Amino acid sequence: MTSMIKKTKRLGLSWDSDFQSHLGALEFHLKKNTEKNRISNLDLFMLCLGIGFEAKQKRPTPPRKTDAVRLADIKEKTLAIWQAIAVSDTGNPEVLLDEDLVFDIIEQYAAGGLMILSVEMENRPDFAGWLSGKLYKQSEAVSKIK
Amino acid sequence: MKIEKVSVRNFGIIADIDLDVSAKEGSLVFLNGRNGRGKTTFQSALRWCFFGDEPVAAKFLSSWALNNAKIGDTLTTRVEAEITMDTAGTIAVIERTQLFQKTDSVVPKRLGQPQLTVKIRKADAGSLTDIKADPEMWLQSFFPKRLINFFLFDGEMMKNFFDLKVKGAVENAVREIAGVDRFDNIAQNMAAAETILNRKIAKLTGAKAEKINIQLEAQQKLLVEIYLEWKTLSDQLAVNNSRSEEISNILQGLEGQADAAERLKYLDAEEADHKSKLTRAEEEFQSEILTNGTNSLLVGAFPELKKQVARAKQEDWLPPPFEPARLEKLIEDGTCICGTHLTPGDHFTKALQSLIEKHRVSSGVGKVLDLMSRQIDLVEVNLQQGWRVIQDKNVSIMQISKDISRVQKEKERLLEIMKGSDVTEIRLLVEEKKNLDKERERLVTTTAILLGQNESQTYKVETLQKELAQATEGNKEAEVLQDEAKFAREIAEAAGKIHQSAIKQVRQRLQESFTEKFAVIKKGKFITEITSDFEVKTLNEFGHETELSEGEKMMKAYIFAIALREVINLGFPLVVDTPFGRLDSPNRAELAKMLSKFLEDEVSNSNRQAFFLMQDTEYTPYTRKYFEKLKPIEAYLAKDDKYENIKSDLDYGIDPDWLLYESWKDWAEGKLG
Numbered sequence: 001m002t003s004m005i006k007k008t009k010r011l012g013l014s015w016d017s018d019f020q021s022h023l024g025a026l027e028f029h030l031k032k033n034t035e036k037n038r039i040s041n042l043d044l045f046m047l048c049l050g051i052g053f054e055a056k057q058k059r060p061t062p063p064r065k066t067d068a069v070r071l072a073d074i075k076e077k078t079l080a081i082w083q084a085i086a087v088s089d090t091g092n093p094e095v096l097l098d099e100d101l102v103f104d105i106i107e108q109y110a111a112g113g114l115m116i117l118s119v120e121m122e123n124r125p126d127f128a129g130w131l132s133g134k135l136y137k138q139s140e141a142v143s144k145i146k
Numbered sequence: 147m148k149i150e151k152v153s154v155r156n157f158g159i160i161a162d163i164d165l166d167v168s169a170k171e172g173s174l175v176f177l178n179g180r181n182g183r184g185k186t187t188f189q190s191a192l193r194w195c196f197f198g199d200e201p202v203a204a205k206f207l208s209s210w211a212l213n214n215a216k217i218g219d220t221l222t223t224r225v226e227a228e229i230t231m232d233t234a235g236t237i238a239v240i241e242r243t244q245l246f247q248k249t250d251s252v253v254p255k256r257l258g259q260p261q262l263t264v265k266i267r268k269a270d271a272g273s274l275t276d277i278k279a280d281p282e283m284w285l286q287s288f289f290p291k292r293l294i295n296f297f298l299f300d301g302e303m304m305k306n307f308f309d310l311k312v313k314g315a316v317e318n319a320v321r322e323i324a325g326v327d328r329f330d331n332i333a334q335n336m337a338a339a340e341t342i343l344n345r346k347i348a349k350l351t352g353a354k355a356e357k358i359n360i361q362l363e364a365q366q367k368l369l370v371e372i373y374l375e376w377k378t379l380s381d382q383l384a385v386n387n388s389r390s391e392e393i394s395n396i397l398q399g400l401e402g403q404a405d406a407a408e409r410l411k412y413l414d415a416e417e418a419d420h421k422s423k424l425t426r427a428e429e430e431f432q433s434e435i436l437t438n439g440t441n442s443l444l445v446g447a448f449p450e451l452k453k454q455v456a457r458a459k460q461e462d463w464l465p466p467p468f469e470p471a472r473l474e475k476l477i478e479d480g481t482c483i484c485g486t487h488l489t490p491g492d493h494f495t496k497a498l499q500s501l502i503e504k505h506r507v508s509s510g511v512g513k514v515l516d517l518m519s520r521q522i523d524l525v526e527v528n529l530q531q532g533w534r535v536i537q538d539k540n541v542s543i544m545q546i547s548k549d550i551s552r553v554q555k556e557k558e559r560l561l562e563i564m565k566g567s568d569v570t571e572i573r574l575l576v577e578e579k580k581n582l583d584k585e586r587e588r589l590v591t592t593t594a595i596l597l598g599q600n601e602s603q604t605y606k607v608e609t610l611q612k613e614l615a616q617a618t619e620g621n622k623e624a625e626v627l628q629d630e631a632k633f634a635r636e637i638a639e640a641a642g643k644i645h646q647s648a649i650k651q652v653r654q655r656l657q658e659s660f661t662e663k664f665a666v667i668k669k670g671k672f673i674t675e676i677t678s679d680f681e682v683k684t685l686n687e688f689g690h691e692t693e694l695s696e697g698e699k700m701m702k703a704y705i706f707a708i709a710l711r712e713v714i715n716l717g718f719p720l721v722v723d724t725p726f727g728r729l730d731s732p733n734r735a736e737l738a739k740m741l742s743k744f745l746e747d748e749v750s751n752s753n754r755q756a757f758f759l760m761q762d763t764e765y766t767p768y769t770r771k772y773f774e775k776l777k778p779i780e781a782y783l784a785k786d787d788k789y790e791n792i793k794s795d796l797d798y799g800i801d802p803d804w805l806l807y808e809s810w811k812d813w814a815e816g817k818l819g
Contacts, residue, residue, distance in 0.1 A: 004509075009150070033432045034432040046441075047436070053447065062682065077521050077525055088452055132432055132435055135443075139442045139536060
């Protein structure tokens with residue numbers, strides 16, 4: 001029996017080229033504040049996705065490249081989160097049957113998040129402090145939900 | 147290099163002296179004198195003559211000269227030194243003068259700027275030739291200002307030289323020897339060339355490139371400003387730290403305050419340790435927030451997922467898996483489990499096929515939902531665990547902060563105890579230390595912020611450089627210039643790297659020379675290390691820093707000065723005020739022996755010279771005996787009977803006044819062996 005799920009032919013996901021130039025600065029802020037020596041592309045992508053999804057801010061699907069994250073490196077847990085976002089976005093679990101649909105949705109939110117972060121970096125003198133505060137509050141709120 | 151003659155006119159308490167050692171044998175000069183007779187003034191006069199450093203106004207123009215002048219009279223302060231520059235016998239005469247005019251006010255009027263003249267005469271030439279072009283530059287090439295601390299010593303400071311004052315002095319010396327200024331000039335010139343080329347490139351390639359270039363120049367300017375501000379504050383911080391440490395050491399040495407001071411020093415170390423832990427804990431806290439917070443931003447997706455999972459359960463999409471093959475077998479067999487006969491294409495078969503298809507889809511979705519929900523459950527557990535870690539880190543940060551606060555309170559308490567002392571000096575020092583500690587907090591924070599801004603700014607500049615390169619792509623003329631600009635940038639960077647390498651080499655050479663010389667005074671395998679921030683450490687064979695006695699510490703400073711002369715190959719004289727500082731008799735005797743040994747090499751085997759400026763308790767018959775082999779030239783600054791408080795005169799030998807008192811009297815009367 002063949003699988004019902006339409007597999008993607010893509011090797012990786014893409015950044016939104018309109019705001020991609022801000023990624024270096026974002027990486028710099030994250031490195032500066034944490035003890036991490038290296039911030040991976042996946043770390044950056046997940047942060048952008050989180051910010052975009054939380055704000056319900058999407059941008060058009062970026063042209064397909066493989067400059068964001070390599071799909072071969074994605075773990076089941078991360079994929080499950082992405083799929084949950086796609087289900088939440090469409091309200092229809094059948095979106096899970098087409099991997100490209102899931103990835104498009106993810107890219108749209110990540111692009112939205114990158115746009116938000118880019119604007120914040122430009123306008124907030126204490127961007128790192130603002131971001132850290134936001135992530136802390138979010139963690140706290142989630143812990144209370146449970 | 148030897149100072150043959152020094153003539154000082156109207157400079158502080160020295161109204162008119164001529165020291166001439168040119169006809170005398172020996173290269174060690176003892177210029178003795180009681181307190182207040184002008185030993186330090188003599189050193190100060192040399193400092194002004196060679197380096198242009200003026201004394202405070204009250205110690206500049208001689209009071210004696212001023213008292214003897216009439217209103218409107220012009221007075222000249224003048225210091226002249228005649229030096230033999232090399233073994234070939236080249237003579238240089240350096241003269242610096244400043245004109246003053248006596249007015250009806252207490253303060254004389256300064257007339258114009260100080261004037262420097264330098265005249266030289268080759269050994270075989272008859273007359274002196276004036277160096278008119280740039281005497282300051284000539285002087286600087288032989289007496290670099292950054293080496294001033296190794297030419298004109300203050301013995302009072304020697305004991306703690308390497309603990310307190312020397313970091314800046316060693317750094318200056320190493321930078322001077324490594325010729326860092328030259329590399330800095332190259333780097334600056336190349337950076338300027340790059341700016342000009344970038345302007346040309348931008349002009350050639352249109353408005354967008356020009357706009358980027360304007361931004362680039364502005365950002366580069368900002369980067370330089372941030373760097374300079376950071377450098378200034380870092381220097382201030384280094385001075386602050388040195389002074390704070392100096393005060394701690396002084397307080398430690400004061401009788402009755404030793405325990406409190408010792409505890410204070412320990413608390414300083416404890417505070418530094420807590421602060422380093424705090425930085426680490428804060429970084430770990432931020433890392434955990436980044437991971438946990440990012441995933442927390444996504445939990446909004448989970449309720450819908452849970453809703454769909456609940457629906458799937460209700461509608462039986464979830465495993466045990468739906469098996470379409472078994473249903474298809476019923477169609478193949480032509481009989482349903484309910485007994486209905488199935489014929490291909492009939493109503494029942496079609497209904498069953500439609501049911502199979504519908505369930506195939508929902509089963510596929512169900513399987514994914516099943517896997518997802520298990521993973522999401524794990525994510526949720528991780529989120530809870532992550533939050534606990536964040537809280538733990540938070541508690542840890544609070545605890546460390548409390549520790550820091552406790553240590554700071556304890557420090558304040560100790561400082562208060564010490565402040566209660568009757569001794570004004572202690573009170574002032576304690577007050578100063580408190581202010582320094584407060585100021586240090588501010589400086590540390592500000593420098594850290596500036597360092598962050600510097601990195602961020604560097605990133606912006608690099609990004610703009612890339613953008614400019616992209617914007618000028620395709621324009622051949624611009625691309626040629628782009629290559630030139632890149633070349634200029636590379637040279638600037640290379641100059642920076644050479645500068646680092648030169649500094650490293652000089653440090654290495656100093657270390658080697660120092661280690662070799664230090665072995666003479668301290669037995670054992672000791673290595674001297676000059677760290678990257680110019681601390682001079684003495685390490686034992688196990689690589690641990692070694693405790694040195696007071697005498698050894700002073701000797702270490704002398705050896706460094708001597709090693710420096712060897713490395714730089716400039717033999718300017720060593721002029722030391724109070725060379726034995728506050729050392730007690732045994733240490734003084736030990737130091738005199740060691741110095742005598744070194745100076746034997748320094749002055750006898752080379753064309754070099756040392757001046758020791760001493761008072762009677764330093765220069766005793768015993769000290770004299772240690773240096774006997776070197777045949778020192780003895781001279782003294784003595785009070786002028788007529789103007790004893792404002793004028794000193796110079797003579798050779800031992801001050802007759804000394805012979806009336808203490809050990810010199812015994813020596814004169816033959817009571818000492």
